[in-house]
Amino acid sequence: MSQPEEENVSLDWFTSSQLEPTDTVSVLEAKTFISSVYQTLDEEIFDPAFKEEERDQQLQELLNTADTQANWSRAEITQQVSNELQKLSVSHLRLLDPVEGERLFRIFEQEPLPEETPEPAIAAEMRGDIGILRVESFIVPLITKAELDRAKAQLTQAKVILIDVRRNGGGYGSSVSYLVEDIIGPNKVLWRDRTREGLQMQEPYVFQGYFDDAVNLKAKAEIELGEQHPYIEWQTRSEAQIDPRPHFVLIDDQCGSACDLFAAVIKDHGTAQLLGIRTMGALLGGDAFRLNWPGYALIAPTMQVVSPKGHTIEGVGVPPDIEIPECANGGSQCLEKALEIVNAAGQ
Structure with missing residues (x-):
């Protein structure tokens, strides 16, 4: 589901806001903002019945709380709402103020501040016969097909590949496509997604391939495809070539969203072994929606x-095939334990 063009959330929505977190608002204005958050969530969530009772209860409690004092600051109200939303334990559900929204959308729109210029999220190194491919994000431009190919080219002498996605918080699903296709091969199902319009549909639209990230149209193309087809099955390309070398994937509890998806694809197809600990389990597709305060937005789970x-x-x-307890809480011995397992498997 997408918003009308004039209501799209963009970087400008946050940077043009004149509202300050210290602004004082009346009880009525506080209640109006609270209601706008939950009305937006009700209208946009992928399944209207999903945690509906909890959402209704939270709304009433927040409205009651607003009556307990004569005035509030914007920061106080947004913190109250954020605390309640967090209790729902739903991924891709987040309230953005102008500061946090600007930071996030500068990454999405590839306009970082000079002091926040992101480093590429892909790196490669050799450890003996093992090639380690580190993938820290699935957000474009932090990951691109070109950067991924360059990193893989550094591992041509490796006999075994270990893909390390620890602490990868996710990004775009189609970025997963070009990382995983040489592991699972051509014409393979990657995942299925549906919006609320697709809940009653029996047969998905089948899409093979991924979008060209070189021209920064990935997010727009994914959104437009979702608008046209509310139930989609994603598949690898028919021309995909399998890398015959053994593959291992190192995961942890900070691997979420698109990283969860990557691990799930590997798990279901069984073409590589998962090492580490269970992933985060934060796999709903989300979109951002304007709220009634300029510069404030709600990221809601729409898919x-x-x-x-x-x-x-x-x-x-997603649980690992081989558990490595040292990977919990960002353990410093996680990678070394994984390398021991990989080395032992090759003997």
């Missing part, structure tokens, strides 16, 4: 995503 075999990952995560 349900399931694995190739139809497994729900949201709130569950």
Whole structure:
């Protein structure tokens, strides 16, 4: 589901805001803002019945709280709402103020501040016969097909590939496509997603391939495809070539969203072994929507995503094939333990 063009959330929505977190607002204005948050969530969430009772209860409690004092600051109200939304334990549900919104959308729109210029999220190194491919994000431009190919080219002498996606918080699903296709091969199901319009549909639209990230149209193309087809099955390209080398994937509990999806694809197809600990389990597609305060927006979960075999990952995560307890809490010995397992498997 997408918004009308004039209501799209962009970087300008945040940077043009004149509102300050210290501004004082009346009880009525506080209640109006609270209601706008939950009305937006009700209208845009992928399934209207999903945690509906909890959402209604939260709204009433917040409205009651607003009556407990004569005035509020914007920061106080947004913190109250954010605290309640967090209790729902739903991924891609987040209230953005002008500062946080600007920071996030500068990444999405490739306009970082000079002091915040992001480093590429891909790196490669050799450890003996093992090629390690580190992928820290699936957000374009932090990851691109060109950068991924350059990193892979550094591992041509490797006999085994270890893909390290620890602490990868996600990004675009189609970025997953070009990382995983040489592991699972051509014409394979990657995942299925549907918006609320697709809940009653029996047969998905099938899309093979991925979008050209070189021209920064990935997000727009994914949104437009979702507008046209509310139920989509994503597949690898028919011309995809399998890399015959053994592959391992290192995961942890900070691997979420598109990283959850990557792990789920690997798990379902069984073409590589997952090492580490269970992933975050934060796999719903989201979109941003304007609220009634200029510069404030709500990221709402607008799309349900399931694995190739139809497994729900949201709130569950993806378990490893071989557990490495040292990977919990960002353990410093995680990678070394994983390398020991990979080395032992090759002997």
